[in-house]
Amino acid sequence: MDVTADPLLLLRDRTSLKWRSYPNDVLPMFVAEMDYPLAPPIGDALIAAVRRSDTGYVAPENPLADAFAGFALRRWGWRVDPDHVTSTTDVSVAIVETIRHTITPGERVVINPPIYPPFFDLVPEAGGEIVEVPLLSGVGGWALDLDGIERAFAAGARAYLLCNPQNPVGHPHSVEDLTAVAELAARYDVTVISDEVHAPLTHTDGSFTPFLTVSPEAAEHGICVTSASKAWNLAGLKCALIVTASERTRHVVTGMPEEVQWRTSQFGLIASVAAFTDGEEWLDGVIAAIQANRALLAELLALMLPGVIYAQPHASYLAWLDLRALGWGDDPAGIALDRAQVALHSGPMFGTQGNGFARLNLACSPEVLTEAISRLATIA
Structure with a gap:
């Protein structure tokens, strides 16, 4: 089953935390909510x-x-x-x-x-x-x-x-x-x-x-x-x-x-x-979309932010990014939000081992993921 993320215009009608925490010029890629439509059997x-x-x-x-x-x-x-x-x-x-x-x-x-x-x-x-x-x-x-x-x-x-x-x-x-x-x-x-x-x-x-x-x-x-x-x-x-x-x-x-x-x-x-x-057919479609995005993220980082270290995950839709080479301090998510309007999850919240890191949500469209990395690259 092919599962694709909803367009941003539709997503911004949602009233959940992900879509009500920041203004519309911010790409919300922090909290663990997916951008895919609800599985039809559940709906x-x-x-x-x-x-x-x-x-x-x-x-x-x-x-x-x-x-x-x-x-x-x-x-x-x-x-x-x-x-x-x-x-x-x-x-x-x-x-x-x-x-x-x-x-x-x-x-x-x-x-x-x-x-x-x-x-x-x-x-x-x-x-x-x-x-x-x-x-x-x-x-x-x-x-x-x-x-x-x-x-x-x-x-x-x-x-x-x-x-x-x-x-x-x-x-x-x-x-x-x-x-x-x-x-x-x-x-x-x-x-x-x-x-x-x-x-x-x-x-x-x-x-x-x-x-x-x-x-x-x-x-x-x-x-x-x-x-x-x-x-x-x-x-x-x-x-x-x-x-x-x-x-x-x-x-x-x-x-x-x-x-x-x-x-x-x-x-x-x-x-x-x-x-x-x-819901397994829908779930398999979501996993396929996430795996495509995790590979796309590796390509985008290699092209636009080669100093960022990222190991592709083997489960879920969360990417753990080592941003220390960018010199953005212990909490690079703050820089990403203030200067690029990309909301990431603060690395230090995951423990002191997260200093210099941020978590990015991959469960989005390839276009949103590409835009997010492009924004980050412009301030690197």
């Missing part, structure tokens, strides 16, 4: 719900768990037990509630910057203390610092908030790294909370492995949090999933207040069921 399901006035509370018995289990089996060969799937409002809430019911206040939680900025807030919101174990990068690409993770576990960390695939670098972690993490988690009795919201957007040359599938230790000590929100552009509809694979971790979820599940949006659930059941 049809939502319109049908409105027509039947189906706007009440989510029913305790609903098709979401089965829909996700079917998708996970088709996409990754992952056999999910629907009885181990619980819904809530969004991935951030799922993370906070899972950490809160895994640690006692003041205990340490490991994260791997550069990382999704809310991680720095979600851990303390849940009562935890952050321990940073930065990603490793080199000629072989990105990897987890397993020695650093073990030191943190040995020093008393009780939970590990993993991002797989990793935002902002678009890296699905290897089976070898995930298996090693699971072994460490078992050795030190650590709960691994794996945020897998970007997983459906893994590219055709990438390989995503659900954490809970890598070993018996992962199933015993891991909890997956995920959603259709990123892959099908449904963030505003509020529906996420908490998935477990052992009685130990299921007990964590069943120990949460009932309100955690009741926060699920009826529209979010309806849209998510449609996405997981009938």
Whole structure:
């Protein structure tokens, strides 16, 4: 299925954060919202719900768990037990509630910057203390610092908030790294909370492995949090999933207040069921468009901004740009906005490892991407 981004004139009619944060002369390429039209099966399901006035509370018995289990089996060969799937409002809430019911206040939680900025807030919101174990990068690409993770576990960390695939670098972690993490988690009795919201957007040359599938230790000590929100552009509809694979971790979820599940949006659930059941053809079209844009970005940078370092991602639609050669300081996104009217996501928000970097959203038309890089080149 061919999926193309909506034109700017139509996009500027949207009222979401991406299109209401800046004046119309700014190209908004910061927040993780896509410019593609909604997948038709999702739109049809939502319109049908409105027509039947189906706007009440989510029913305790609903098709979401089965829909996700079917998708996970088709996409990754992952056999999910629907009885181990619980819904809530969004991935951030799922993370906070899972950490809160895994640690006692003041205990340490490991994260791997550069990382999704809310991680720095979600851990303390849940009562935890952050321990940073930065990603490793080199000629072989990105990897987890397993020695650093073990030191943190040995020093008393009780939970590990993993991002797989990793935002902002678009890296699905290897089976070898995930298996090693699971072994460490078992050795030190650590709960691994794996945020897998970007997983459906893994590219055709990438390989995503659900954490809970890598070993018996992962199933015993891991909890997956995920959603259709990123892959099908449904963030505003509020529906996420908490998935477990052992009685130990299921007990964590069943120990949460009932309100955690009741926060699920009826529209979010309806849209998510449609996405997981009938949205794969559209998703494949979106991934093809993103892969074309990631290659286009490499060409544009080589031509117009050869000093910028960029490794093409293998998942999602986010590009992590090393802009240090341009001399724009620790937060080059500020220069890009003020002087080129291009809104990027500030690199330092992803941790100190993001100083001199910025994140760019690739889920747009080739014309918008070309215009953005052309604007940046004029001020370099």
